[in-house]
Every structure is written in structure tokens, then in C-alpha cells.
Amino acid sequence: MKYESNPPDAASLMMSARSFGNYDLPSALADLIDNSIKAGAREIALTCSYKGGDPEIRVRDDGHGLTGQELRDAMRPASSNPLAERSPDDLGRFGWGMKSASFSQCARLTVISRRNGELSGCVWNLADVDAWRMGVLDADEIAALASPEVLADDGVEVIWSNCDRLSENGTLTQAEFNALIVHAGKRLALIFHRYLSGEVRGRKLILRLNNRKIDGLDPFYRDHKATxxxxxxxxxxxxxxxxxxxxxxxxxxxxxxxxxxxxxxxxxxxxxxxxxxxxxxxxxxxxxxxxxxxxxxxxxxxxxxxxxxxxxxxxxxxxxxxxxxxxxxxxxxxxxxxxxxxxxxxxxxxxSRGGRLDRAGTTSVWSRYARGGEVRYTINREHPVIDALLEAGNDHQKQTASTALKVIEQAFPVAAFTQDAAREPDAIHQTLTDPVVFKADLNAALPMLLLQAGGDFAALEALLRVTEPWCEAWGATEVVLKEKGWMNA
Ligand SMILES: Nc1ncnc2c1ncn2[C@@H]1O[C@H](COP(=O)(O)OP(=O)(O)OP(=O)(O)O)[C@@H](O)[C@H]1O
Ligand SMILES: [Mg+2]
Missing domain, CATH: 3.30.230 (Ribosomal Protein S5; domain 2)
Known part of the structure; x- marks a missing residue:
């Protein structure tokens, strides 16, 4: 057997690299941020400019940067072997990220670097990569293109232009662009929250998006005492x-x-x-x-x-x-x-958020009576909503309401409930879990409750504080009252 060289076609391979992975804007930016973190950056600035529909995105860091030769190596597709052992803090793996992430969003990738004062800059333009021709910028071109920060201090600036992949149909309005950026900011706040909070590396990473600092978003909400x-x-x-x-x-x-x-x-x-x-x-x-x-x-x-x-x-x-x-x-x-x-x-x-029966100081919906070895559940007639029901309308209507409550109590499905509770207690699901529905239900009940409270907001608040189900979800109840201006914000 003899061997022949059989390299890939440059333009075709680079075009395919646009579809490596499943990048969207946030994950593509995250891949560049990975590199900046690995390079020891303390601060990373993302600048996204709409530029009249021909957007440009820059990611600039103050890490150690790359020498001219290192930058050339880094620009090369598959610049390192995925099987190589990486230091534990290295967020890279494939030697592709900077290229594949960039081409997933743009057709022109420019990287400018300063290391120990030495400036260098390289460009891949997908429209012109025949025979692996990479652009190398001269000093004047670098000076014209780079942000002042990179010219003054070590670090790297990645510039995406011809961002043809930001929109699906080729046109992108300013509003659509803004929405993309806002979404990206939220995702990055989550993806890097442990770096942003200072949990890693002993110091906080500063990440700016169009000059606004991004705060980390901890999905576990560890700061909250109820977590x-x-x-x-x-x-x-x-x-x-x-x-x-x-x-x-x-x-x-x-x-x-x-x-x-x-x-x-x-x-x-x-x-x-x-x-x-x-x-x-x-x-x-x-x-x-x-x-x-x-x-x-x-x-x-x-x-x-x-x-x-x-x-x-x-x-x-x-x-x-x-x-x-x-x-x-x-x-x-x-x-x-x-x-x-x-x-x-x-x-x-x-x-456990559901009705705890007959808790001292609160008005529950159900009452439990236990006497002489016998247990009985009844609906509490003093609960304000039940009371309103029993007092509404003419005598005939009042009588109907009272009869309805009695038949509901008597038909309490003891056997079915006992079976379910024994077999699969977790499946029983009476408590409301949806805050939107909770809010809507409370809003519907409020006029009647206000009436019960004699039309007085302070009395209404006092009533709700001790009445199920609102006292059990006081945070959400309070918000509704404040929104209506019925309670001081
Ligand atoms: N902001 C940066 N500062 C310093 N060096 C960088 C920076 N960005 C990239 N590099 C260098 O370029 C190399 C190539 O980066 P690239 O993201 O393409 O691959 P990788 O990080 O090695 O692996 P992966 O494909 O998993 O991201 C990196 O290994 C790193 O040495
Ligand atoms: Mg990388």
C-alpha cells in the first residue's frame, strides 16, 4: 500500500463547521467565554451592535492573550487533540470552539490578541478560504479595528461580522436583535453563575453586556432561607x-x-x-x-x-x-x-402547604371532630367564603346552599380517599400549585371578602392573614393586595 495526501477541501470543511454542534447565540458566546476564563480573564466585555442591520459582536477579555504564533495555531480548525488531557480548570476539549461557535453565527471571524505587549490579528472569511488562506492583519489594520482596551493591555478580542446566522430569514430588525441580546444575557447569567458569584477561582468574574454588568443567576436560590x-x-x-x-x-x-x-x-x-x-x-x-x-x-x-x-x-x-x-x-x-x-x-x-386542620389562630375550610373514637370532617361555616355563600340571596337560596354543604360533607369519599392515601399518597394532589391560578382565584374572591371585612382594607388584610388558603400562601396574597393598592407597598 502506498499513501497519498488527501486533505479536505477548505471551503467545504469550513462551511460544514457552521453546523457543528447545535449552537444558538448564547451557547456560541459561552464557548468564547470559556476560552477567556481559561486564559485567566478577570473581566469579559461583550459588545453587540446592530449597525443598521449588519450586526457586529465583540468579545473582549483581559486574559493572558496569545502571541502571534499562538494565535495562528489557535485559528486553525481542530487546533488540539480532543483526547489530550486538559488541566482541571480548562473549559475546552476539541480545539474547535472558537471557530465552530463563531461560524455558527457569522461568516467573518477576526481575532486580535495582545500578549506581553505584542499585538497580532488574524481573520477567517468564509467567503474566501480557498486553500486555507487566512488573513493576517498588519499593525495599522489592527490599530484601526481593535478596541482601545486591547491595544493598551494584554488580552484577546474576538470580532464577529457578517452575522448572517443571527436571523432565520436573513433580515433582522433592531427589536429582534435586542431581544436576542437580552435572551443571551439571561442565559449567560445562568451558565456562568458560579464564576460570576465568585464561587470558583476565589474571585468574581466580571461579565459585561453592552456595558451592563451581568449578575449570576443561581438556579438553586441558595441565598433564600426556604431553599x-x-x-x-x-x-x-x-x-x-x-x-x-x-x-x-x-x-x-x-x-x-x-x-x-x-x-x-x-x-x-x-x-x-x-x-x-x-x-x-x-x-x-x-x-x-x-x-x-x-x-x-x-x-x-x-x-x-x-x-x-x-x-x-x-x-x-x-x-x-x-x-x-x-x-x-x-x-x-x-x-x-x-x-x-x-x-x-x-x-x-x-x-404540607395544604390545609392543616384546625390550626390555632387560623380559619380553616375543613374542621375535624374526634370524639369517643369517632372522627368526622365538616365544612367550617365560619370560613368567610362559606359564610358568604350561606348568607347570599333569599331564604330559598340560603336553604339550598346549606343543603349542598351537608351533602358534600356526608358524601366525603372516605373509602376511595383511604385507599389512595394508603397506596400512593404522593399522587393525591389537592393543593394548588399554579401561582397564576391562585392569583386569579383570589382576585375573584376579593370583592366578596372585602364586603365581609366591612369594606375596610386593614380588616380585609387581617382576615386574609388568618384564613385558608390565603394565609398559607401569604407572600402571593400580599402581592395581589399591593397590586390593587389595598395594602401599603
Ligand atoms: N480568549 C483567549 N485567550 C487566550 N487564548 C485563547 C483565547 N481563545 C482561544 N484561545 C486559545 O485558542 C485555542 C483554541 O480555542 P478553541 O476554543 O478553538 O479550542 P479549545 O478551547 O482548545 O477547545 P474547544 O473546542 O473545546 O473549545 C485554545 O486552546 C486557547 O489556547
Ligand atoms: Mg474553547
Missing amino acids: QQLEAEQLEIGGRTIEIQPYILPHYSKLLPDQHDQLGGEEGFLRNQGFYVYRSHRLIISGTWFRLLRHGELSQLVRVRVDLPNALDHIWKITIDKSDAQLPAALRNRLRQIVEGLRRRSSKVFR
Whole structure:
């Protein structure tokens, strides 16, 4: 056998690189930020300019930068071997990120670097890469293009122009562009929250987006006193350790609406429950149960942090865009057990929010009578809503309401309930879990409750504070009252 050189066609390979991974704008930016973090950057500035419909995006860092030769090497596709061992803090793997992330968004990639005062700049233009021709900028071109910060101090500036992939149909309005940027800011706040909070590296990473500092968004809300941190667990695989740390988030009644919206994210709590997988402290996947559990209502407060070292990349099959990984078969069973235990505990958080019967100082809906070995549940006639029902209308209507309550009480489905409670208590689901519905129901009940309170706002507040179900979700109730201006903000 003899050997011939058979290299790929430059233009075709670079065009295919546009579709490596499954990048969107946030994940593409995240790949560049990974590189900046690895280079020891303290501050990273993202600048996104609309430029009359021909947008330009810059990512600038104050890391150690690259020499001219290092920059040439870094620009090369597949610049390093994915099998090479990486230092534990290295967020890279494939030697592709800077190129594939950039081409997923733009057709022209310019990188300018300053290391120990030496400036260099290189350009890949997808419209002109025949025979692997890479542009190398001279001093004047660098001076004209680079931001003043990179000219003055060591670091790297990546510039994306001809951003033809930002829109699906080729045109991008200013409003659409702004929305993309806002969305990207939110995602990055989540992806890098442990760097932004200073949890990693002993100092906070500063990340700016169009001059505004991005604050980290902790999906576990560890600062909130109602967040439950459960027992952590360490699993050994391939001689390395994976850390599993489950949390149960506060019930919505303990959160202010802003906090609730932020934690729920754009897709809400239901969608965002599950594992949050971090590779070297950087979030790669969120809100999945790896098909070990359904995205159920009762588990919507459970989020489980999983910390992977980058040495396990091959076992988890990390993808080029660092946005996906597969759960190794060796871990499946153990994780399934952990997840089952969590689901049970989370459903308790919801169910314990329900009516605790006859608690001193509160007006419950149901009363429990136990006498001489006999137990009976009745509907509390003094509850303001029940009272209003019994007092409304003419005598005939009052009589009907009273009879209705009695038949409901007598027909309480004791047998079915007992069976369910014995067989699958977690499945019983009487308590409202949806804050939007809670709010709507309260709004509907308010006029009547105000009447009961003699039309007095202070009396209304006092009534709600001790009346089910509103006293059980006081945070959410308070918000509705304040929105109406019925309680001081
Ligand atoms: N901002 C930066 N500062 C310093 N060096 C950088 C910077 N960005 C990239 N590099 C260098 O360029 C190399 C290539 O980066 P690239 O993102 O393409 O691949 P990678 O980070 O090695 O792996 P991956 O494909 O997983 O991202 C990096 O290994 C790094 O040495
Ligand atoms: Mg990289």
C-alpha cells in the first residue's frame, strides 16, 4: 500500500463547521467565554451592535492573550487533540470552539490578541478560504479595528461580522436583535453563575453586556432561607468523582413575584426542574431528568446539581458546543434511586402547604371532630367564603346552599380517599400549585371578602392573614393586595 495526501477541501470543511454542534447565540458566546476564563480573564466585555442591520459582536477579555504564533495555531480548525488531557480548570476539549461557535453565527471571524505587549490579528472569511488562506492583519489594520482596551493591555478580542446566522430569514430588525441580546444575557447569567458569584477561582468574574454588568443567576436560590439543601452524594466513575447535590426550591408562596419569575425562567418551573449538570463549574445542561422521571407537577421544585470534572468528557460524550451530554449507563440506576427519593420529598413541600386542620389562630375550610373514637370532617361555616355563600340571596337560596354543604360533607369519599392515601399518597394532589391560578382565584374572591371585612382594607388584610388558603400562601396574597393598592407597598 502506498499513501497519498488527501486533505479536505477548505471551503467545504469550513462551511460544514457552521453546523457543528447545535449552537444558538448564547451557547456560541459561552464557548468564547470559556476560552477567556481559561486564559485567566478577570473581566469579559461583550459588545453587540446592530449597525443598521449588519450586526457586529465583540468579545473582549483581559486574559493572558496569545502571541502571534499562538494565535495562528489557535485559528486553525481542530487546533488540539480532543483526547489530550486538559488541566482541571480548562473549559475546552476539541480545539474547535472558537471557530465552530463563531461560524455558527457569522461568516467573518477576526481575532486580535495582545500578549506581553505584542499585538497580532488574524481573520477567517468564509467567503474566501480557498486553500486555507487566512488573513493576517498588519499593525495599522489592527490599530484601526481593535478596541482601545486591547491595544493598551494584554488580552484577546474576538470580532464577529457578517452575522448572517443571527436571523432565520436573513433580515433582522433592531427589536429582534435586542431581544436576542437580552435572551443571551439571561442565559449567560445562568451558565456562568458560579464564576460570576465568585464561587470558583476565589474571585468574581466580571461579565459585561453592552456595558451592563451581568449578575449570576443561581438556579438553586441558595441565598433564600426556604431553599432546602438535601444530603449531597458522591459517585465514583472511571476513577473520578461526580458530586450530586439536590435542592428543593421554595414554594411560590414564599417567593416574591419577581423572584418567582426569575427562578422559573422563560419556560417556568415545570420545565426547569431536573438535573443541572456542570462541567468544571460551568453549566452545560439544565432542566432534564435524563428520562428517569417525568417533568411532573409535584417534582417541579426539585433541582439537582451534578458536578463533572472535565476528565470524564469521554464517558459523558460531551458535545462540541458543550450543550449536551449523555448519562453514562453505570450511573443510571443510582441516579434513578436518588431521583425517586427526591420526588417524594418535593411533593411533601406542596402537600404540607395544604390545609392543616384546625390550626390555632387560623380559619380553616375543613374542621375535624374526634370524639369517643369517632372522627368526622365538616365544612367550617365560619370560613368567610362559606359564610358568604350561606348568607347570599333569599331564604330559598340560603336553604339550598346549606343543603349542598351537608351533602358534600356526608358524601366525603372516605373509602376511595383511604385507599389512595394508603397506596400512593404522593399522587393525591389537592393543593394548588399554579401561582397564576391562585392569583386569579383570589382576585375573584376579593370583592366578596372585602364586603365581609366591612369594606375596610386593614380588616380585609387581617382576615386574609388568618384564613385558608390565603394565609398559607401569604407572600402571593400580599402581592395581589399591593397590586390593587389595598395594602401599603
Ligand atoms: N480568549 C483567549 N485567550 C487566550 N487564548 C485563547 C483565547 N481563545 C482561544 N484561545 C486559545 O485558542 C485555542 C483554541 O480555542 P478553541 O476554543 O478553538 O479550542 P479549545 O478551547 O482548545 O477547545 P474547544 O473546542 O473545546 O473549545 C485554545 O486552546 C486557547 O489556547
Ligand atoms: Mg474553547
